[in-house]
Amino acid sequence: MQVFTPVEVAKRAANKYLAVVVAAKFARVINEFPRDRSSPREKKLTTRALEELAAGTVEYRVVPRRRGTAVAAE
Numbered sequence: 001m002q003v004f005t006p007v008e009v010a011k012r013a014a015n016k017y018l019a020v021v022v023a024a025k026f027a028r029v030i031n032e033f034p035r036d037r038s039s040p041r042e043k044k045l046t047t048r049a050l051e052e053l054a055a056g057t058v059e060y061r062v063v064p065r066r067r068g069t070a071v072a073a074e
Contacts, residue, residue, distance in 0.1 A: 002047055002051070004050045004051075004054055006019075008054050009023070009050060009053055009054055011054075012053050012054060012056055012058070013053070013060075014062075018062070019053060022053060022058065022060050023046065023049040023050045023053050023058075024046070024049070025060075026049040026052070026053065026058055026060075027045040027046050027048070027049040030045050030048060030049060031045055
């Protein structure tokens, strides 16, 4: 099992929490592609995503979340 330290992934993201979110979303993207199921030693999607994030091959941008305007109850 491959281990990624928080410091390792935080180098490519603003912090370790953002790195985990980026890797999880990237793993979902990887899941949409067809996989080679003939290989018995295929890596897990989360491992591949963290590996590519730590290597710096994943590019992302943070989009601020829109906040809805609260309507005052009358």
